[in-house]
Amino acid sequence: MLTLSNVTKIFYPYSADEKIALSNVSLTLKEGDFVTVIGSNGAGKSTLMNVVSGVLAQERGDVSIDGTIVNGMSEHERSRWIGRVFQDPMAGTAPHMTIEENLALAHLRGASRGLRAGVTKEKRTMFVEQLRSLGLGLDSRLTARVGLLSGGERQALSLLMATFTQPKVLLLDEHTAALDPSRAALVTELTDKIVNENRLTTLMITHNMEQAIRLGNRLIMMDKGKIILDIGGEEKRALTVESLLDRFAAIRGEKLADERLVLG
Numbered sequence: 001m002l003t004l005s006n007v008t009k010i011f012y013p014y015s016a017d018e019k020i021a022l023s024n025v026s027l028t029l030k031e032g033d034f035v036t037v038i039g040s041n042g043a044g045k046s047t048l049m050n051v052v053s054g055v056l057a058q059e060r061g062d063v064s065i066d067g068t069i070v071n072g073m074s075e076h077e078r079s080r081w082i083g084r085v086f087q088d089p090m091a092g093t094a095p096h097m098t099i100e101e102n103l104a105l106a107h108l109r110g111a112s113r114g115l116r117a118g119v120t121k122e123k124r125t126m127f128v129e130q131l132r133s134l135g136l137g138l139d140s141r142l143t144a145r146v147g148l149l150s151g152g153e154r155q156a157l158s159l160l161m162a163t164f165t166q167p168k169v170l171l172l173d174e175h176t177a178a179l180d181p182s183r184a185a186l187v188t189e190l191t192d193k194i195v196n197e198n199r200l201t202t203l204m205i206t207h208n209m210e211q212a213i214r215l216g217n218r219l220i221m222m223d224k225g226k227i228i229l230d231i232g233g234e235e236k237r238a239l240t241v242e243s244l245l246d247r248f249a250a251i252r253g254e255k256l257a258d259e260r261l262v263l264g
């Protein structure tokens with residue numbers, strides 16, 4: 001479970017450049033909630049993830065994971081509970097290390113101190129099994145350097161590395177945006193499968209409105225540092241891109257010239 005209570009994040013406070021990136025945001029994700037996050041450029045989506053993961057410290061409010069307030073914890077300390085996949089396929093993996101070495105490192109997350117990232121026979125068997133579930137043939141390339149993989153393969157591997165220790169919270173930051181359409185579709189399907197099979201509590205930022213509507217059990221829309229829409233259940237299943245745009249326009253009190261305003 002993830003809870004944000006009255007979280008405010010201000011860049012350059014008390015200066016002429018002051019920017020309120022998150023304004024008194026409250027949000028609770030129940031265990032297994034899969035929440036897609038949309039909103040125009042600068043709405044505060046990445047800041048929300050950075051505050052949850054500990055990359056940024058908020059000025060006010062609390063972030064808690066499974067009831068523990070994590071405000072004072074570093075990004076590193078939180079990483080045992082949080083899995084994250086970034087837009088850049090280069091960001092989540094170590095290119096000069098092999099697939100199995102990357103997996104061994106990821107496997108350490110959440111483990112007790114003192115354990116080593118070596119690849120034992122037992123671990124290798126587990127890695128092969130996990131890689132096979134991706135259906136990309138990576139299970140027969142354990143000793144290949146990750147830098148040689150395609151962007152889609154690296155994102156699939158990043159996703160596996162972020163999730164196979166069963167994080168309490170999974171953060172997906174436009175993780176399919178840099179891929180070509182067919183690879184993006186593949187990683188999207190893998191995401192859906194992994195998140196649902198493991199009932200992972202997930203926040204996923206996307207600029208693709210159809211993806212935001214189709215995936216997950218809940219959708220939030222952000223604008224100017226606030227959550228302006230929070231739709232779940234039956235209401236979400238009935239959503240269309242048009243109805244979502246209409247609701248955005250109604251809240252903002254303006255007619256949208258085209259959906260790029262929301263899509264960025």
Ligand SMILES: Nc1ncnc2c1ncn2[C@@H]1O[C@H](COP(=O)(O)OP(=O)(O)OP(=O)(O)O)[C@@H](O)[C@H]1O
Binds near residue numbers: 012039042
């Ligand atoms: N490190 C920073 N320093 C100063 N201002 C920042 C910083 N990071 C974000 N901001 C500002 O905070 C606001 C929210 O930015 P954020 O990146 O969270 O938006 P976003 O919704 O993720 O946008 P996008 O869809 O363009 O990625 C923006 O006005 C942005 O310029």
